[in-house]
Amino acid sequence: MTAPKRAIIDSASRPRLAPSTMLREDKARGGWIILAPERVFTPDAVAVEVLHLCDGVRNCAEIAQRLAATYEAETDVILADIVPLLQDLADKGVIAA
Amino acid sequence: MTSAPAPVSDTSARLAPPVGLLAELTHRCPLQCPYCSNPLELERAKDELPTDVWQRVFQDAADLGVLQLHLSGGEPAVRTDLEALVAHGAGAGLYTNLITSGVTLNESRLHALRDAGLAHVQISLQDVDAANADRLAHYEGAHAKKLRLAEAVRKTGLALTLNAPIHRHNVMRTADFIDLAVAAGARRLEIAHVQYYGWALANRAALMPTRAQMDESIAIVEEARVRLKGILTIDLVVPDYYAIRPKPCMGGWGRGLITITPSGKAMPCHAAATIPGLLFDNVRDRPLAEIWTSSAAFAQFRGTDWMLEPCRSCDLRERDWGGCRCQALAFTGDARNADPACAKSGWHAAFTAAAAAEASAEPPPFRFRRMAAP
Numbered sequence: 001m002t003a004p005k006r007a008i009i010d011s012a013s014r015p016r017l018a019p020s021t022m023l024r025e026d027k028a029r030g031g032w033i034i035l036a037p038e039r040v041f042t043p044d045a046v047a048v049e050v051l052h053l054c055d056g057v058r059n060c061a062e063i064a065q066r067l068a069a070t071y072e073a074e075t076d077v078i079l080a081d082i083v084p085l086l087q088d089l090a091d092k093g094v095i096a097a
Numbered sequence: 098m099t100s101a102p103a104p105v106s107d108t109s110a111r112l113a114p115p116v117g118l119l120a121e122l123t124h125r126c127p128l129q130c131p132y133c134s135n136p137l138e139l140e141r142a143k144d145e146l147p148t149d150v151w152q153r154v155f156q157d158a159a160d161l162g163v164l165q166l167h168l169s170g171g172e173p174a175v176r177t178d179l180e181a182l183v184a185h186g187a188g189a190g191l192y193t194n195l196i197t198s199g200v201t202l203n204e205s206r207l208h209a210l211r212d213a214g215l216a217h218v219q220i221s222l223q224d225v226d227a228a229n230a231d232r233l234a235h236y237e238g239a240h241a242k243k244l245r246l247a248e249a250v251r252k253t254g255l256a257l258t259l260n261a262p263i264h265r266h267n268v269m270r271t272a273d274f275i276d277l278a279v280a281a282g283a284r285r286l287e288i289a290h291v292q293y294y295g296w297a298l299a300n301r302a303a304l305m306p307t308r309a310q311m312d313e314s315i316a317i318v319e320e321a322r323v324r325l326k327g328i329l330t331i332d333l334v335v336p337d338y339y340a341i342r343p344k345p346c347m348g349g350w351g352r353g354l355i356t357i358t359p360s361g362k363a364m365p366c367h368a369a370a371t372i373p374g375l376l377f378d379n380v381r382d383r384p385l386a387e388i389w390t391s392s393a394a395f396a397q398f399r400g401t402d403w404m405l406e407p408c409r410s411c412d413l414r415e416r417d418w419g420g421c422r423c424q425a426l427a428f429t430g431d432a433r434n435a436d437p438a439c440a441k442s443g444w445h446a447a448f449t450a451a452a453a454a455e456a457s458a459e460p461p462p463f464r465f466r467r468m469a470a471p
Contacts, residue, residue, distance in 0.1 A: 004279060006327030020216045020256030022192055028114045028162025035192035037217040037256045037285050038332070040116060040164055091327040093256075093284050 009060065009087040011079055013097040016056030021094050023051055034094055041094065050082050054095060060086065112390055114162025118191075119169055119356040119367065120151065122182070126172040128198050129235035129465035130223065132262050132297040132304055135171065136370055139468050144360040148178040150381060152185040154357060157385035159189035163355075166191040171359070174201045180209045187214025194219060196260075199243040200236065207246070211253045218250045219258040219287075225273040229266065235465050244281070251282035258285040263314060264304035265460060271314040275321045279329055286329055288318050290336040294368040294423055296466045302455040303463050308339050310456075338452035342413065343420025343436035350422060351395035355385070363388045365395050368423040372432050398422050398432070405433050407441040 009015065017023060022035040023043075032048045034041040043051065053063045064079035071078070089095045124139040146154075155166060166186040173179055174197055186193040195210065199220040207218075220243055224230035230240035250257045259281065261267070261274045271288060278286040290311065291297050291304055306314075318333045325331070337344055347354050351365045358364065361379040369375060376393040389395065397403065401414050408419040419425070420436020428437040429444050437448035 004282065004328050018256075019254045022216070024190070026162075026164070033164065035164060035216075037194065037219070037258050038165075093330060 007090045007097045009083050009090055009097055011061040011064075011083070012059050013086070014056050014059045015054040015063075015086050015090070015095045015097045017051070017054060018093055018096040023048075036092070036094060039092075041092070046081075047085060047089075050085060051089075051095075054086075113352070115158075115353055115355050115389060116163065117165045117167060117354045118155070118158045118163045119167045119354060120154070120182075121169055121171065121356065121358050121367065122151070122173045122176050122179070123171040123359050124468075125175045126170055126198060126466070127175075127200055127236060128172070128239060129467055130221075130233060130262070130296070131300040131463040131465055132264060132291045133466040134292065134295050134297065134367060135466065136295050136368070137299060138370075139171075139466075140359045141468070145176075146357075146359065146361045146381070148181055150361065151182050154380050154385055155182070155186040155191060156189045158355070159191050161386045161389060164192060165194060167194045167196055169196040172198045172201060174206070180206070180213050183210050183215045184213035187216070192216050197221075197246075198234075198239070199246040200239050202246055204249045207249050207253060207255075211255055215255060217256040217258065219260050220247055220250070221260045221262065222274070222277070223262070224267045225270050225277050226267075233266065233463075247281045247283070256285070257281070257283045258287065259283045260287040260289060263288055263290045263306070265306040265310065265456065266304070268306045268310045268314050271317045272321070275317070275325070275329070275331065279325065284328075284330060285332065287332045287334065288314065289332075289334040290314070292334070292336070293338070294371070294427075296464070298427065299464050301452075302458070303460045305338065305452050305456040306336065307456040308453065311336060311339055336452075337420075337424075337436070337438035338449060340438045341440045343417050343424075343438040345417045346421035346424075346436070349418035350398035351389075352399070352418070355389065363392060363394075365398070366423065369394065371423050372426050403433055405431075405435075407439075408435050411435075411441065 026033045032043060034043055053066055060083055064075045064082060067078045068075040086095060090097060123145055124135055125142055183193055193215050194217045195215055196219045222243055223233040227240040231237055247257060259278045293301050318331050322331050347366045356364045356367045357380055361381050362377040363380055364377055375397060378388045378392045404419055408414050420438055422432045425434045425436050426432035428448055435442040437444040439445060
């Protein structure tokens with residue numbers, strides 16, 4: 001087995017939920033949650049929307065384009081927001097890329 | 098503990114649902130680790146809940162708002178219905194964790210568990226040194242079996258956590274545990290200094306590390322967390338005998354977790370049976386939602402109304418919830434006292450001194466975890 005490496009997120013990365021991570025609605029408390037080993041994360045509305053677009057096929061640039069169309073904003077501005085968000089989630093093991 | 102009942106206010110109206118359910122499926126275990134967190138009085142196989150009751154409890158838990166199901170023991174894999182239990186928990190929408198010694202599971206059962214919806218496997222390691230690990234577990238070949246299972250878990254794609262209970266016989270190998278976890282493909286490692294309840298309390302003098310050993314292990318973890326960012330998450334549990342403030346035990350009594358013993362007793366923490374006078378409901382007799390809101394044992398130390406000084410007027414009372422009730426009882430004789438791990442406790446100096454004295458003396462022989470003769 002090769003030594004594991006930290007996933008570095010950039011505009012070409014194709015993020016997806018990590019295996020054994022679940023994104024689901026929390027009916028008892030309201031809102032969405034991410035379930036991971038010994039962790040429960042409560043992503044904000046923006047993060048939930050981004051995570052729903054992380055299918056392992058779209059890259060970050062394409063995710064930013066989708067969001068830019070929805071919100072009538074600059075793609076570059078959105079990309080600059082979502083890359084650090086996804087890097088943080090990758091470091092927490094929530095997403096893989 | 099004195100018999101005076103603690104004042105209990107009606108908190109049910111604003112009570113949040115529990116996040117986790119710890120299901121101790123059995124107290125049977127092939128290992129005999131002297132730091133086991135199970136009670137000294139282990140429950141017997143004939144008293145264990147049947148499959149259908151566990152399944153009902155898992156569905157009730159999901160309906161109540163529980164998010165994570167922890168299947169533990171003892172060794173949960175000695176239950177031949179483990180696959181059916183996992184399928185039911187996962188089917189109810191629970192994030193299902195298996196907490197295993199790793200010595201009885203084989204690859205085909207592991208695949209069946211994955212297919213049943215298991216999300217995560219946690220394997221305990223006694224040491225990185227195989228001979229010492231097997232000595233601690235009192236089980237020849239345990240360490241090699243655990244490493245084989247860890248490799249099998251990684252190949253299935255299930256998330257893998259390694260759990261390393263730390264004490265004076267392995268604390269000097271903290272860095273080696275971290276290296277092993279990375280090499281095994283684990284994404285998460287628990288460097289968990291032993292917490293002194295149950296069998297661990299009975300073996301405290303044989304297990305307690307020195308203050309310097311604890312400090313060094315913490316420094317090693319802090320360095321590794323930076324170096325291994327994005328590769329390995331390391332959760333650190335420190336021994337509270339050297340702490341200044343107590344841990345918020347269980348995140349507060351009856352605030353986030355329900356433990357169910359093999360026979361069905363519902364408890365706010367796995368050591369709660371050491372507190373005399375607590376009335377536990379059994380999941381055979383009462384619905385889980387009702388136990389959560391109304392069980393006497395859960396209400397006893399929930400919130401802050403039960404507190405004595407120094408907790409009652411402490412600014413941190415809703416942060417650490419007075420620490421651990423079981424430790425307060427064991428060391429001060431009254432479960433309502435502040436956890437002696439807190440420097441504000443009148444027992445704190447004696448508590449810390451006891452640990453330091455034991456850690457600097459020759460370790461006594463272990464009292465291994467065994468069922469008493471029937």
